[in-house]
Amino acid sequence: MRLLAVLLLCAAARAQESAKPVEETPKTGSIAGIVTVSGTGAPMRDVQVSIRRGSPQEKTTVTDANGRYTLRDVAPGASLRMGAMAADSSGRTGGFGPSASRIVNLAPGQDLAAVDFQIVIPGRIAGRVVDQNNEPVVGISVYLVAREYSYGALRAVFAGAGNTDDQGEYILERVAPGRAYAVMAGRKYRQLGPVSDAPLDPALRLPAVVPTFYPNSRTAEGAEPMILRPGERREGVDIHLARSPAFCLEGVLEGNSGPAAIRFNISETQPASGRSGSGGFYMATPGGTSGPDGKIRLCDLHPGDYELSVSEYAAGSFGNITNFGAVVVNVSDRDLAGVRVGLRPRIPVSGEVVFDGPAPETPIEGKLRLNAETITRTNRGNAEVQIPGAFTFEGGLPMDEFSLDVNAVPPGIYVKDVKYGDRSVLNRTLRVGTAMGNAGLTIVLARDGGSIATSVADKDGNPVADCTVVILPATSDNEAAFAAAMRNGQTDQSGRWTSPTMSPGKYVALATRDIVNRSPETIARLWKARTRGEELEIISGGKPSARLTLRTLD
Numbered sequence: 001m002r003l004l005a006v007l008l009l010c011a012a013a014r015a016q017e018s019a020k021p022v023e024e025t026p027k028t029g030s031i032a033g034i035v036t037v038s039g040t041g042a043p044m045r046d047v048q049v050s051i052r053r054g055s056p057q058e059k060t061t062v063t064d065a066n067g068r069y070t071l072r073d074v075a076p077g078a079s080l081r082m083g084a085m086a087a088d089s090s091g092r093t094g095g096f097g098p099s100a101s102r103i104v105n106l107a108p109g110q111d112l113a114a115v116d117f118q119i120v121i122p123g124r125i126a127g128r129v130v131d132q133n134n135e136p137v138v139g140i141s142v143y144l145v146a147r148e149y150s151y152g153a154l155r156a157v158f159a160g161a162g163n164t165d166d167q168g169e170y171i172l173e174r175v176a177p178g179r180a181y182a183v184m185a186g187r188k189y190r191q192l193g194p195v196s197d198a199p200l201d202p203a204l205r206l207p208a209v210v211p212t213f214y215p216n217s218r219t220a221e222g223a224e225p226m227i228l229r230p231g232e233r234r235e236g237v238d239i240h241l242a243r244s245p246a247f248c249l250e251g252v253l254e255g256n257s258g259p260a261a262i263r264f265n266i267s268e269t270q271p272a273s274g275r276s277g278s279g280g281f282y283m284a285t286p287g288g289t290s291g292p293d294g295k296i297r298l299c300d301l302h303p304g305d306y307e308l309s310v311s312e313y314a315a316g317s318f319g320n321i322t323n324f325g326a327v328v329v330n331v332s333d334r335d336l337a338g339v340r341v342g343l344r345p346r347i348p349v350s351g352e353v354v355f356d357g358p359a360p361e362t363p364i365e366g367k368l369r370l371n372a373e374t375i376t377r378t379n380r381g382n383a384e385v386q387i388p389g390a391f392t393f394e395g396g397l398p399m400d401e402f403s404l405d406v407n408a409v410p411p412g413i414y415v416k417d418v419k420y421g422d423r424s425v426l427n428r429t430l431r432v433g434t435a436m437g438n439a440g441l442t443i444v445l446a447r448d449g450g451s452i453a454t455s456v457a458d459k460d461g462n463p464v465a466d467c468t469v470v471i472l473p474a475t476s477d478n479e480a481a482f483a484a485a486m487r488n489g490q491t492d493q494s495g496r497w498t499s500p501t502m503s504p505g506k507y508v509a510l511a512t513r514d515i516v517n518r519s520p521e522t523i524a525r526l527w528k529a530r531t532r533g534e535e536l537e538i539i540s541g542g543k544p545s546a547r548l549t550l551r552t553l554d
Contacts (some may be wrong), residue, residue: 027109032070035063035084035100038118039230043067044086047119051082051104076108079492084117089173096174098122102466103492115493123175123228127214127237128168129185136168137241140209141189143283144172145182146276147220149483149518151375151403152428156182156220156271158281163188176277177230178515179522182223184271185239186211187300192266192288198248198299202335207243208302211268216240220271225521247331248299251339253310256323259294262310262343263287266298269305269328272376275403277517282378301331310341321379322346324398346396347433349381351441353388356416357448368443369407374400375429387413387445399433406443414501416446427484449501450542456495456511457549463495464550468516471499472530474506482527483518504540508533511548525553 035047049069050060063069082104088097100117125144129137144160159181162170175181187209198205213223214237228234253262265287273282290296298308309326323343329336353368364387372381372393379398385391387410404425406415418426419442421435430441452471456464468488476482489497491511510533516522534546 026076028073028075029106029108029110029112030070030072031074031082031104031106031112031115032068033113033115033117035067035069035086035117035119037231038120044119047084047086047117049082049084049117051080052077053081053083074106076106076110078105080104080106082115084119086119101490103490103497105492105494112493120177121231122173123177123230123232123234125172125175125183125226125228125234125237127170127183127235127239129164129170129239129241130168131241132243136164136166137185138164138166138168139188140164140168140170140185140241141187142170142172142239143184143186143271144175145184145213145220145223145271146179147182147520148276149480149520149523150275152480152484154480154520155274155375157274157276158271158283159276160281161283175226175228177228177232179277179517180225180227180519182220183214183226183237183239184211184220184223185241186268187286189284190286192286192298194288194290195295195297196248196299198246198297202245202247205246205299208246208300210242210244210302211271212239212242214239216242218242227521244302245333246299247301247303247333247335248297249301249306249308249329249331249336249339250297251295251308251337251341253290253294253296254340254342255294255312256343256345259292260290261292262290262294263312264290264296264308264310264341266306266308269307274376275373303331303333305330308339308341310343312343321398324379324400326400344399344433346398348392348396348438349432349441350390350392351443352390353385353443353445355388356444356446359388360447364410366408366410368409370443371405371407372397372402372430373405374398374402376401385443397432402430402432404430404441409445409500412449412501413445413447414449414503415443416503417444418442419444427481446503448540449503450538450540450544451501452499452507452509452536452538453543453545454491454497454499454509454511455545455547456491456497457547459549463491463493464511465491465493465495467491467495467511467513467550469497469499469548470510470512470516470526471502472508472510472526472533474508474530474535479520479523479527483523486518486526488516502538504538506535506537508535509546509548510534510553511550512553513550514553522553529553 035044045065047063052058059071082102085099086097098119100119146159164170265285267285312323314320325344327341367384370383381393381397383391421439454469471487473485491497508530536544
């Protein structure tokens, strides 16, 4: 009897299991379209088209001779990023060629057609570098310089580089069309000895090379902006290289126990390596290693501001700085003496994530990701933290200037402030080691914001895909704050884009096909264009919507 009862229970359990609905895997779909050259409409063959790049569900194909592609068996999803990547001028692929991206929504079993890409071909700048006698200058570096608002300041950063040949001629490849650049000639990277043999008498020294911006300015502000059309080859961008009296800097480099053999670098404070737009460009700077006494004598310096830095790396690594120090010095009209800079150990950096107001009653799944990166170097630090919760950057951070990005913020929440000690570093740089005592970081989150839902249509009411929607603050104290508060995104195939959660306040929404970046030229155009946008206000928990038409920024 007992055995019969057990058998009946097992049968009932199997019946219940079989009665449960089976969760079906959503049907896959397909995406097809054509890739053409922007402006000419010429089809592009052998372009790599992908979706969910870098994820386990990535799908990739290449275009045929007519520029057509089809991605099959694509898992459905919302706001999926697609990319089309062509080879560069030498036929290489891997991120250096022209590219384009799109955002699509794919329903289960849907077959999307006409998901087309128009790839903008980069331009090229060429010219000569000559001296005061119009003679070619050989072995000089020529740089593409981008000016951009970032982390509370207008910065000039390198965006490309080339060298003059034996005729003084240079070529700068992969110049992004539609944005303003400056072109600058300056010294090439050099390995420096610790003690220069330059004459003690400045009158006996050879003149120093002064960084010179096209056509003949010593500052980026005085440079003639270069804005290229797609595929344009700008010739005759000739630079008359300036020179000045050469000066020397003498000093001592110190380790943890006093003067020592230490790695050093010296370079102008700007332009500098760093990020601009969606990428970054990093240049090696002149440097060397001091002798055991730590003494240095660095010469061939023109008047200006320089950063002298010292660094020490972990054994077997040239990317993990264990000790670091830097000082900014000004060279005016004479030699400098008595400069001292020493290695400093990494600083412990920890903190907490808190809410301004009550935290959600239901615990939040997932973690914030904190990414710290030195402004002009490639040293990084990362941390993950529960919401709310405490965190620490493992091993600390060097005493340097960092950007700090807070990622993976959950929907409905925004970053209201970031404090280092008693000072806000939201949209500003984090200067590690400047907080009083053992003060740490506080990431302040808030839930009283909202998002803006936009849809873009043409004059006939048809949705406009792949245009840029810009959300601008209605007012700002200055252009740097205006640029920091700006949010922008790309419409999907239905012409829709929704902003991330933003703080309460008044905003202006614009839709455009013009280039949008944080260069001073574009920010000035956006500042003027905001009077022609759609005015909106975010209140706590609100989600205002706007129906936009395409506009030019001018």
